[in-house]
Amino acid sequence: MKNTKNNKSMLAPGHRGCAGCGELLAARTVANALGPNTIIANGTGCLEVTTTPYPQSAWRMPWIHSLFENAAGVASGILAALKQQKKDKEIKVVAQGGDGGTFDIGFGLISGMWERGENILYVCYDNEAYANTGMQASGATPWGSSTTTTPAGEGQTIDAIGSHQRKKDMIAIALAHGLNYVAQTTAGFLSDIEAKVKKAVTMEGPAYIQIMTPCIPGWKISPDQTLAMGRMAAKTGLYPQLEYINGELVNKTKITKPIKVGEYLNAQGRFKHLFKTEQGKEQIKYIQSLADANIKKYGLDK
Amino acid sequence: MNKKSQKSQTSQKSQTSCILEGSQAIAQTINNIKPTVISAYPITPQTHIVEDLAKLKADGKATYEYVRAESEFAAASIVTGASATGERVYTATSSQGLILMAEVLFNIAGMRLPVVLTCANRGLSAPITIWNDHQDAMTIRDAGWIMLFAENHQEAVEQHLLAYKVAENLGLPAMVNIDGFVLTHTYESVNIPTPAQVKKFLPAYKPVKGTYLNPENPVTFGAFATPAHYMEIRQELHNALVNSQELIKKEYNNLKKAIPEIIKPTEKATKINNGLVEYYGPKNPKTILIALGSLVGTIKDVVDSESDVGVLKIKCLRPFPEKEILDILKTAKHAAVMEKAISLGATNGPMAMDIKAGAKNKIDTHIKSYVVGLGGRDITKQMIKKIIKDAENKNDAIKFIG
Ligand SMILES: Cc1ncc(C[n+]2csc(CCOP(=O)(O)OP(=O)(O)O)c2C)c(N)n1
């Protein structure tokens, strides 16, 4: 017999996300891949705000939001409770948050959770800034991106180019914690997200999946560009799909003819200033070198 | 008598009184209360409690999950998750740890989670101090927690049982404050309730389905509220906290009946003791000293040698038992609020503000605010006598005695 309950999406429509939101798209894919036997702890951010306007909730699974920076700690507590209920083998525990909640303010709690070796999947939705508060820069903001706290300017110093800090390498940090499952993908590949989530929950111990999720207002793109931006980010080498099992890179984006970063950057408002000045053009070259370095580092061309 | 009934008979009796360190007494009580998830981070003077709880687990004498956290902020978050998943939880901290938890503490109360926390009270930095005062607790008194203060080891034991009972009944978090070092590191004779006794007063925690995280009954915790809803939700929390006074008094009496030996014994001069406040002293005193926690013990010594001075111990600061306090104060001419705390830049100590505001236009007692014992400064009988005299002085300004 068909179980109609299970045919419903775990993240219901009617949420307040922007049209074309990459984060909501990815989160729905993650939720459906996890299924109903899951408890989610969610940090503050766009995903939380748009899905739970009191007294409504778009979540068809048990879901808790406590604070911006403590989804990992809350998830540890949920797991401890499930252990006492002898349900920790049947119910999956997932913590999730944005790049700000992951790379920056919640970083310590995530490290603590990983250190405890708990069987919890952490999913980071990386739209490369604090979208919920108006696109301020985070530790995940890429070089040259204009955000509201790293705005592009008219000046002569490096400040004029937008963000000029390196994007924190969370994948390497996750691997350094000895995680058995670490993966990266983008909202351009929904079936890849699904496959990775399904794989992650079969692995013992903590797992980390980082998903680049294009942000319509923040990246200044149109709602129909979400999937294309997600795919392009991978195909330039800037944000490749990666899958590490027991510390070994077992799957990756194959790049035979890399897309030039200029094409990817030019499609987005957050980088458009780079195309207007000599200093900006230098930055595009530098960003190309970052993509090339990734292709080499992960062997994407092999 | 068969073997079985013999066994159940002995388990009904409390452990005979033993000499225990305050921290040991609390750890053993907590173990017998049987929380299923404990998470904590070490800070002096809370350390012995959480070390003892870890050892009980390592020795196979406890069955809880003991989750080692990487900060107090994480520990509070971990018990949040466990409590929201329907388990009885426990954490303990002090001072910097408590204020590092602050954001989570407000959140716990807002989500109506019955978390119980022991705060081994200690001053706040800077300058850094490890010694006792109540600045930590006072700083988070607006968080929405029931806040109990214990005078001695036995009362700390009593209040932990009371804390769980009321918290789990009303969906309110509760904090038991015990003076750092003065109670945590000293040895006293104390009765610890056995697990069987605890069970009689405090049944296993079984939250109603649909009120905790469970896939069979998916619920959303921590939704985002617009101005259309936020205010009512906060007011509801406030009302629940204010109204919890009745249950605190009722459960104190129930506890007294269920396990009389673990209640702080009644002293000869004690006239009122009801879970919220205790009054010790003559029937119609001229002056009443008001204090929290272990300081009351010292004041009682002074009161014993005075003819018309009494002491009002506030056992429960939140909810604030205004009616109980005013009933006791109203016949006295003078009152002195002695606080090991300060609201920097304010005109009175934090508790004096509450009491003065409550008394205004209701009673004629002249109430003064004294700051004492910050950062572990000794509070001597001489100082207390000085305050008794000074309370008669009309000058209303806050005074530091130390
Ligand atoms: C302690 C704290 N600091 C700041 C904020 C304000 N704040 C809420 S969401 C947010 C940004 C979230 O960014 P991210 O985690 O990347 O999620 P996104 O909204 O981009 O999906 C900030 C700064 C907060 N809620 N709590």
Ligand SMILES: [Mg+2]
């Ligand atoms: Mg973000």
